[in-house]
Amino acid sequence: MPFSLLKYGLNKDYPFEQNADLPAPSALKSHYDVVIIGGGGHGVATAYYLAKYHGITNVAVLEKGYLGGGNTARNTAVIRSNYLTSEGVKFYSESVKLFQGLSNEFDFNIMYSRRGQLTLAHSDAAVRGFRQRTEVNKHFGGKTELIDPQQIRELVPTLNMNPADQPVLAGLWHIDGATARHDAVAWGYAKGATQRGVELHQLTEVTGINTENGKVSSVETNRGKVNCGCVVQAVAGMSSVVAAMAGIRMPITTYPLQAMVTQPVKPFLDPLVSSPALHCYVQQTGRGELVFGGGSDPYPLYGTRSTMDLKESLLAHAVELFPFMANMRLMRQWAGLTDMTSDYSPIMGLSPVENYYLDAGWGTWGFKSTPICGKTMAELVATGKVPELIEPFAMSRFDTFRQVNEMGATAASH
Amino acid sequence: MKIINCPLNGPRNSSEFVHGGELRQMPDPNRCTDKAWADYVFYSDNQIGVMTEWWLHAPSGYWFIAERHTGSDEIMRTYDPSEIFTQRVEFTEKEECSPSEEVKA
Numbered sequence: 001m002p003f004s005l006l007k008y009g010l011n012k013d014y015p016f017e018q019n020a021d022l023p024a025p026s027a028l029k030s031h032y033d034v035v036i037i038g039g040g041g042h043g044v045a046t047a048y049y050l051a052k053y054h055g056i057t058n059v060a061v062l063e064k065g066y067l068g069g070g071n072t073a074r075n076t077a078v079i080r081s082n083y084l085t086s087e088g089v090k091f092y093s094e095s096v097k098l099f100q101g102l103s104n105e106f107d108f109n110i111m112y113s114r115r116g117q118l119t120l121a122h123s124d125a126a127v128r129g130f131r132q133r134t135e136v137n138k139h140f141g142g143k144t145e146l147i148d149p150q151q152i153r154e155l156v157p158t159l160n161m162n163p164a165d166q167p168v169l170a171g172l173w174h175i176d177g178a179t180a181r182h183d184a185v186a187w188g189y190a191k192g193a194t195q196r197g198v199e200l201h202q203l204t205e206v207t208g209i210n211t212e213n214g215k216v217s218s219v220e221t222n223r224g225k226v227n228c229g230c231v232v233q234a235v236a237g238m239s240s241v242v243a244a245m246a247g248i249r250m251p252i253t254t255y256p257l258q259a260m261v262t263q264p265v266k267p268f269l270d271p272l273v274s275s276p277a278l279h280c281y282v283q284q285t286g287r288g289e290l291v292f293g294g295g296s297d298p299y300p301l302y303g304t305r306s307t308m309d310l311k312e313s314l315l316a317h318a319v320e321l322f323p324f325m326a327n328m329r330l331m332r333q334w335a336g337l338t339d340m341t342s343d344y345s346p347i348m349g350l351s352p353v354e355n356y357y358l359d360a361g362w363g364t365w366g367f368k369s370t371p372i373c374g375k376t377m378a379e380l381v382a383t384g385k386v387p388e389l390i391e392p393f394a395m396s397r398f399d400t401f402r403q404v405n406e407m408g409a410t411a412a413s414h
Numbered sequence: 415m416k417i418i419n420c421p422l423n424g425p426r427n428s429s430e431f432v433h434g435g436e437l438r439q440m441p442d443p444n445r446c447t448d449k450a451w452a453d454y455v456f457y458s459d460n461q462i463g464v465m466t467e468w469w470l471h472a473p474s475g476y477w478f479i480a481e482r483h484t485g486s487d488e489i490m491r492t493y494d495p496s497e498i499f500t501q502r503v504e505f506t507e508k509e510e511c512s513p514s515e516e517v518k519a
Contacts, residue, residue: 240460251456253435254484299433302462302485307416309429342456398456399449 022067023194028201031227032060034381035219037206037242038234039063040072041182041367042359044189045374046232046381047198053375054382057197060228061190062221064205068186071236074304074336075367076259076283076293077182078272080117082144082174084133087392088345088406089140091372094389096176098371106188110180111286115271117177118147118155122166122277130172143175158268163320166277177272179283182367189374209245215354216246230355232377237302237337239347239360246353251398252339252361255296256303258310260333262325264288273321280317289331292318296338296364304335338363343403348377348393349386357381358395416487420471421478421494434468436460437479437498444508464490 034050036043039061050056063069079099081092103110121127130146137144149161152171161168194200201223208220209231218227235242240250264287274281279295294314297307311333319326340363341347347361359377362369376387386394392404416428436458441450459465462485469480469492479498481490 240458241462244459244461249453249457250460251458252460253458254460300460300484301487303487305487399452401448401452 022190022200025201026199028060028204028221028223028226029199030225031058031229032199033058033229034060034232035226035228035230036061036232036234037219038070038236039065039067039186039190039200039202040070040234040236041068041186041189041370042236042362042373042377043232043234044068044186044193044200045370046234046359046377047200047374048189048193048196049375049378050381051193051196051198054378056378056382059193059198060226061193061198061200062204062206062219062226063200063202066202067190067200068183071336071338071362071366072182072186072370074259074334075182075364076281076291077179077367078117078281078283079112079178079180079368080174080272081142081176081368082117082119082133082137082172083406084129084136085345085404085406086136086140087404089136089142091389091393092368093140093142093176094375095369095372096178098375099178099180099368102180102185102188102371106192108184108188108191110184110188112178112180113286114176114178115283116155117174117272117274118152119172119174120152120168120273120275120277121170121172122163122168122275124169126277127170130170133172137174145173145175147171147173155271156269156273158322158324159273160321160323163275163278164317173271179272179285185367185370189370206242206245209242209356211246211353216356230357230381232357232359232381234359234377236339236360236362236366239339239358239362241302243351243358243360246351246356248351248353248356248358250347250358250360250395251341252347253300254302255300255338255340256305256335257293257296257338257364258306258314258333258335259291259293260311260314261285261292261331262290262328263331265290265328269322275317275321278317278320280314280321282318282321290325290328296340297335302337304337306333306335340364342398344406345404346373346393347395348373348390349380350394350396418469418480418489419492420474420476421492422476423471423474426471430471430473432470432472434470434477437466437468440503442506444506 081096083089134144134146205222210218216231269284272283282292341361351358376390379387417425419425480492
């Protein structure tokens with residue numbers, strides 16, 4: 001090992017692998033078979049699977065900012081599948097399975113780390129809900145158990161078992177709960193996609209969508225017009241705005257979600273801990289920082305400003321869970337935009353416009369679905385048939401009153 | 415803390431207010447199609463710009479209307495709903511179901 005290190009050290013090419021970086025920006029072509037709006041995790045994952053499994057490489061990913069710079073970089077990087085509905089559990093378990101193999105597949109470390117996720121119940125009603133989620137999870141092959149306060153104490157000795165006078169009665173212990181570096185997921189997918197011929201165009205904003213006879217014919221961008229065979233929209237936080245360009249109205253309301261991170265400390269917290277009753281979830285990153293987030297803002301807004309009220313309530317609850325956190329300092333706080341649906345499930349699949357595919361309504365659960373979402377959306381685009389896994393998430397479910405009520409969607413609210 | 419100007423109570427802390435959604439025309443629930451009702455209940459414009467919204471001052475239980483920019487969070491104007499709703503909203507009566515239909519339902 002030291003010799004190879006020395007060899008690399010003396011090698012002029014090191015550390016720049018020829019194929020490590022993304023290709024340099026190229027001119028926009030006049031036509032692509034598939035135009036993907038949004039260069040976040042979902043967009044590049046869709047491009048990657050289109051190229052990998054379906055051989056469709058005449059694909060452009062148009063990103064108005066930079067790769068993975070939107071909500072892909074703003075989430076708190078939680079991976080889990082302990083949902084409530086059978087539709088949700090099936091979908092997210094596939095995602096967890098794909099996440100586990102991504103580093104190997106990319107030959108690029110996404111820093112996937114399985115820590116387990118612990119959700120706390122402070123009421124009998126919550127315990128009953130957890131029991132149901134446990135059974136649904138087990139039924140679909142997930143690893144989830146209901147554990148008692150003694151087991152919780154052993155897992156997280158530093159946890160206050162009586163936070164805000166709401167004693168912890170039980171915990172939903174999701175062994176498959178994990179975290180990963182969210183930027184790396186987007187980078188890995190982008191690298192894999194561009195190596196297979198997909199074009200990633202950053203600083204390319206879609207400003208209009210032209211339709212002819214109920215089909216999309218081209219998109220207008222700040223770099224000119226691009227003709228396209230079909231369009232996939234993957235713009236978390238701007239779903240309603242972009243869809244409106246194609247004349248589509250969506251059952252979405254956009255709220256900011258605030259999160260923050262402390263200075264790094266010694267590792268003491270292995271699992272990801274969340275308390276729906278206290279609207280708070282906490283995890284320690286590989287670097288030792290504590291990341292925590294809470295519920296969404298109380299009213300809709302397209303802004304990533306932070307508010308004192310939400311910071312105060314979130315911090316108060318975090319300190320209840322881990323009292324010694326009162327002495328820690330905050331390093332950063334930020335907000336992301338969450339496209340909330342009324343049933344807390346995503347909107348995936350067909351839209352009223354024939355060749356315009358939707359990947360929207362990702363609220364607070366978008367990152368954890370990145371791989372399976374890319375895979376199923378790619379299948380939809382390539383075959384024109386909606387994969388069984390995402391059939392329940394069609395936007396038309398709102399017109400037929402067949403919502404997928406996903407109570408397990410957010411670790412913090414409900 | 416953000417201050418919202420309540421038409422009834424004057425300027426109050428934003429924590430006293432509850433957002434009630436975009437103001438939109440309600441179709442007659444007994445006469446409209448399911449699609450029209452679904453659109454009214456679930457769909458929204460959700461665009462960036464000045465939106466007309468329902469707000470509730472929770473402590474006094476008073477509903478009013480605000481024009482708010484959803485990008486800058488600036489509230490342009492708040493006013494009593496009587497500015498828009500000048501007439502009482504009357505609902506048509508639901509048509510009686512025949513017994514066979516009731517069994518199906």
